[in-house]
Amino acid sequence: MSAPGTDRDAGLQPERTRLAWRRTTLASSVVAVLALRQALRGVGAPVEVAGAASIALIWLAFLWVAHRRIRTLAADRPPPLAPRAALAAVACTVALALFAMTVIF
Incomplete structure (x- = not known):
């Protein structure tokens, strides 16, 4: 018998996460286009x-992080998201939100 947690069946969780990254990338693209306009x-x-x-640079940085994560999730046992990649994604999101606030006001 194997130790608990070594034979983990990921099921559809990586696929759901990959789809979530794609939806987030699409939403970020829409926000970037509207902000550019x-x-x-x-x-x-x-x-x-x-x-x-x-x-455009912020959007490209987020697109790069998301693309790398989507490719990583295609593996059989994808590794967890690296802290630097998570920080980059959060920084891009916050930067776009701050820019939106400055444009509105």
Whole structure:
């Protein structure tokens, strides 16, 4: 008999997590497009162009983290999310939220 926890059947949990990452990436893409549209709505001042560029960079960083995680989850026994990747995903989300607050106000 094997030790408890060594023969774990992951079932559909990695698939659900992979789908959740894809949904989150899609939602982030929509937010980034709407933020870009709002940032570039004016006459194209340098501040607006810099804001649009920062939005694009933040979105690309989140896309990179999500893509790596989705690929990792395709393995039979995917490892847990690395702390640096989790921190990067949270930082991108918070940065987009802060930018949205500055655009609205």
